[in-house]
Amino acid sequence: MVLFSDRVDAGRQLAERLEYLRGADTIVLGLPRGGVPVAAEVARVLGAPLDVILVRKLGVPFQPELAMGAIGEGGVRELNPDILSMASISDEELATVERRERAILDARVAELRAGRERIDVRGRTVVIVDDGIATGATARAAGDVARLHGANRVILAVPVASAEALVDLTGFDELVCVHVPRRLVAVGNHFIDFAATTDDEVTALLDAAARRIRTGRHAGGSGLDRDVEIPVGSVVLEGHLYLPENAPAVVVFAHGSGSSRHSPRNQFVADVLHRAGLGTLLLDLLTPGEESDRANVFDVGLLAGRLAAATEWLLERPDTRSCRIGYFGASTGAGAALWAAADADDRLAAIVSRGGRPDLAGDRLPEVTAPTLLIVGGADPGVLDLNRRARTRMRCRNRLAVIEGATHLFEEPGALATAANLASDWFVSYLLPGPDSGEAGESAGLVGVAEGDDATELRAQPESDVQH
Template sequence: MHVFKDRSQAGRELARALTRYRHQDAVVLGLPRGGVPVAFEVAVALDVPLDVIIVRKLGVPFQPELAMGAIGEGGVRVLDEHVIAVSGATERELALVEAREREVLRERTTRIRAVRPQEDLRGKTAIVVDDGIATGSTARAACRVAHALGAARVVLAVPVGPADTVGEIAEADEVICLTTPSPFRAVGRFYRDFSATTDDDVLQLLDAAGRRAVHPGPVDSPASIDEDVAIPVDDTTVRGSLHLPATGAIVVFAHGSGSSRHSPRNRAVARVLRDAGFGTLLMDLLSPEEELLRHAVFDVELLAARLTAVTDWLRAVSAGPPRPVGYFGASTGAAAALWAAAEPGADIGAVVSRGGRPDLAGPRLSAVRAPTLLIVGGADRQVLELNREAAAQLTCRHRLEIVPGATHLFEETGALDAVARLARDWFAEHLVGESEPRARAGTP
């Protein structure tokens, strides 16, 4: 049974089946929410625009994951008469479900289109992407919407789906599905990580795609740069998302195990830092192949060496006088950041750890000279204790900041906002010398 690590990996695999559309007059359309992380990877690989096509599943009342139909932008409506008949759903139940989903559709469309105008599909190839299909109702509705918006050709591309459904989607001119297992049951069974995608995740990926432009070489323009970058290190190439203002300090993000430069949490923090005038570089320190190797994901020394190499590259391509550089690390990425900051001659201005594992930096902690802020959720008790132990080994200026009630991923209301503010103020004080309000000194 083919099981994908997560939606990002599924997207990269799917892109390889779509290479003939690279640089073509095409638009990749992700289905919010779960299809958008898959679609992002496809759009990046094909070097074509990314948009969404907004549809809502009409779930059977007593089994909402089972679609009896779907609705989409432009008043499109698709019903699965077989599912309706077998489930016994009445016209009144169908009407109630549809009314509820139309309201959600309206709200989601309003929110997304307020910040992301719809791509013009007229005369183009529309590549509709989801994380998988079951009954196919949502995918069929999306294909109808794409045709209605003027697409000359509609391609439906998904990582996984049942063979009988894949073969029956006449609304698409072409259907690409990487695997058609039997028995099928549910899309989520074919992902190790099938965690929920939020509306904020969708908006952040659309924002990242809108600013994307592959840039493998030196940056020499005096203007602000927003680029995807490809950096050769060792015998591989690692990729990142770079925001480089004309002047000012830069914060390099080192992501933790199971995460990537597309992490919505780190992107949210990066957005706050950019608004405060900082440059940001969100990096994948491992290649896609290495990410599948558990020993590489937890090899802090390897991650730190990659982070050092990326920092050297960044300093080489940044125009003008040398800029202060700081590190923001999450989970194992925090250990890598501290390890790299402890290297002789590293010259790192400040380090911030979010829900990190600084303990994994071990004996290197006492060699860190960069002012270090450790941010931990108050409800993340095991990691909090590990951070306290690590803080006791730090000899540099440092602080342990606890976000009350927050768990490991800071998913609680206001928790991530608190992380972003704390990071901004710490970097403002230690990378540019001033902050308002100023960060408090001392050890907890």
């Protein structure tokens, strides 16, 4: 039944069906939250701008699932007179529902746009993307709102949808769907990873897409922002390299699974590091074919060897050969980072593990010399225990930061932002030149951390807001 490894993979497969729109005057609009990672990949492949489309359905008071209209940004409003008449909705009842839904919509706009202007769709082709459709009510409202904003052509594109919903979606110029099952029980059943998307991740994807369009993948001056290919033995690894002008340091992201460079969580953390003046290399340590074999995900020796080779590639480039290097590892990628670090020289200056498996580095843990920060969710007891055990074998300067209430994927409000800011502080401390180099900073919850390898665990509360 499963067709997609995650939303990024779904976006890639969906983009193949939309190749004919490349180069056209097209805007891709994702439905928050889950539709945005899918839409981000479609926009990347098509080279199109990415935005969100925020809508609220106006449900009949005594039957909320039945839509009597929809509202969107900019005061747009679409009503269904047949439903209003059939349900005998008074003006007062309509106004009450609209007032409530408008307040919710405005709050969502403030959260997700963070001051970013809505992209003007007037006269353009709009592709509305969601991660799947069960009933189609939200998609139908989004289509109505896009037309009210002046879109010339509106296309609905989804990885998976029920046949019944597609039949009813007659208001679109075109429907594009990768898979239509005989019977759709749940959209998530067609994904291996269908973890909830957070507002933090939506914001990071929008920021990254805006930067791509603004810079054309190339930053000003000697900076860089583009996809790269790294030959390693008989394979070619894919990655995304971002360098600010005169970058002093680069953080290499390592993840055990493929498509790490498109991971919304990794992109969110990378964006926080960019704002601190750090370069990043988001790297896929496995090819798509290799990732299908689950054993490769846990082959830490293989992953570490490729991470080391990618690091050598960085140190041979004219624009990065003088940079200090950091490793950011997640899941089995954290074990690979520590494994590779055991053989690295002093150019590797810092390591951060987020929800990682440092224990997989095994006997190499005592050989790591780079200062290491282990970040674990407090509600992820199994991984927390593995990190505690691994830490007893480490001789380098290290810390264990436990984010209260966070689970393995840091999906809870503010959890990923806290992890990203902890990582940023650690890397800034050890990678960037300055009077505080080599000393952990005091922001992002690092206040009062004792010196020495036997320091007690740091407990951090998730932040209420993302600090950019």
